[in-house]
Amino acid sequence: MICSRCVPNETGHVTAIEWTDATWNPVTGCTKISSGCDNCYAERFSERFRGVPGHPFERGFELQLRPERLEQPMRWRDPKMIFANSMSDLFHKEVPFHFVDRVFDTMEKANWHKFQILTKRSSRLRNYVNARYGERFAPSHIWLGTSIEDGSKKSRVDHIQATNASVRFLSIEPLLGPLGQLDLNGIHWVIVGGESGPHARPMLVEWAREVRDQCKAANVPFFFKQWGGLTPKSGGRLLDGREWSQWPMTHTTCRAAKGGHAMAAPTQTTWPLEPHTRAKHEILKRYLQAWMVILSQGRFPEILYIDGFAGPGQYKGGEAGSPIIALDTALGFKPPLTATVHFLFVEERKDRADYLRQQVASRTLPTNFRVVVEGDVTFESAFNCRYSSYVRHGSLIPTFAFIDPFGWTGAPFSVVKRILSQRNCEVFVNFMYEEINRFIGHPDQVDNFNSFFGADEWEQCARESEPRVRNRCLHDLYMRQLRTGAAYVRSFEMSNARDVTDYYLFYATNSLLGLKKMKEAMWKADESGEFRFSDATNPNQLILFGKAPHLPALRQQILTAFSSKDAPVREVETFVLKETAFRETHYKGVLKTLEAEGKLTVINAAPGRRAGTFGNGAMMLRFT
DSSP states (O other): OOOOSSOOOTTOEEOSOTTOSEEEOSEEBOOOOSGGGTTOHHHHHHHTTTTOTTOTTTTTTOOEEOGGGTTGGGGOOSOOEEEETTTBOTTOTTSOHHHHHHHHHHHHHOTTSEEEEEESOHHHHHHHHHHHHTTSOOOTTEEEEEEOOSGGGTHHHHHHHTSOOSEEEEEEOSOOSOOOSOOOTTOOEEEEEOOBSTTOOOOOHHHHHHHHHHHHHHTOOEEEEEOOBSSTTTTOSOBTTBOOBOOOTTOOOGGGGGGTOOSOOOOSSSOOOOHHHHHHHHHHHHHHHHHHHHHHTTTOSEEEEEETTOTTSBOTTSOBOHHHHHHHHHHTOSSOOOSEEEEEEEESSHHHHHHHHHHHHTSOOOTTEEEEEEESSOHHHHHHHHGGGGEETTEEOSEEEEEOOSSSTTOOHHHHHHHHTSTTEEEEEEEOHHHHHHHTTOGGGHHHHHHHHTSSTHHHHHTOOSHHHHHHHHHHHHHHHHHTTOSEEEEEEEEETTSOEEEEEEEEESOHHHHHHHHHHHHTOOOOSSEEEEEOSSTTOOEEOOSSOOHHHHHHHHHHHHTTOEEEHHHHHHHHHHHSSSOTTSHHHHHHHHHHTTSEEESSOOTTOOTTOOOOTTOEEEEO
């Protein structure tokens, strides 16, 4: 096992291990299980203090349960990446599962941290985790990994792949021999390192390259920890002239999370575009293509697009960010938009705001475009400051606000509600569920969550121990809040390949036409297979967006609503649009089938009407 550099303490020891922040040891001591254990640093360290009265390692490296340490992470208020049991193996056969339960109980409660569990007893980990969580996955803030040292121990990879973990990782350290072909299916992170200490065995460069190249081919993040030697730092960290410090996609910079920016908020000016963001931007673009032209070519002389967390406008690979997507969408209309189009881009980071200004300046804008980039200021402050400049005759001009924070601070519900209180205004909010769920019980976040939800009922949700119940509770609270200002609210869930909710997109509007166009954008969202979108508005009607609608589900909803009733076609269409996840174009196929089956009769059909056609909205239908 990889071990800490000193004895853990009540504040959480800031370790020298490159891939973690702190260590936590509710169990200490271990026994050797394979050649990777031969020169165990933890054993060498612990045995130095054997027999020293009162020392934590008075009994050396004998396995000991430390129940007095179980609650330590609950007392660490600042979020950390925590390597659990760096001085032991939690899944040693002499650690009873009832004690492992208590360790996992703490990790689940202290969900503002991220925990890394690493074991060589991988089959015992698999059995325990799968029994604890059943068909569910372990929470995403608990990372589960196994350690292997050469090709003879690859069966441990099979065990971790069969574990119901949200994040699975391999610690290939000390790397003592070639691994050969490595199956990385379902693996989210790989660490490689050489051995350190007075009897360190060398690691050949070919072995490390072999693992790195397989990670690159499989698109698995690769972290090269050290070459090793007499000390961990002896050989440095460069592999082929560079450091490799990649992290799983769910990794967050924990130290930055105290203020509420818990998502992997990048520290650089620009950063790589992630697949889930690309999908979100595709939906945004499709909707704006409809929204802008409808309002601009209608009766509105001015419209406003707000991007409350705009970023630099461009990703590291040159892809457009959300503010530039909006601007380029507006520029791309033929014929051009005739209304005055206002853009308010807000970016709190000054360097990113400056970069965004450069992106805007590189475009030739028509005279009816008004772009304001507010930098070095929060979304709330910028909106309140600029609000009056977008008011005409006492009302805010038609507005679409895209609110896409990295976490949950800076997006107070008071601003959302103020926008929705105005006619012809709507919001599209990215609700970062995975990150909100991790920090929902953190004592430092009470005021931030009260502000974000506009209420304190979230505390009831935080007390729910069942993850799916807590998920729905938080979702439904935010939806209820939006419905206080909007007639129509839909939520769209993005889940990854492990069926874990990454985020919800909430759309709120008072326009039935706007709802129609947003549904159209969602149903046309491209599916890469890595992420899935579904309508999550009604927990009893979860509909997965795909290339073809699941018409049996729509059929059941129509029959439930209209059975033994008479209704015009337009009433059925409005019902489908307002009350279901389906588009207004989907219901006609259902009606055609029902008519063919004799379960629907047309009462006032026009002469010459063909069976199975429902183009006349006034045509009356009788459902049996």
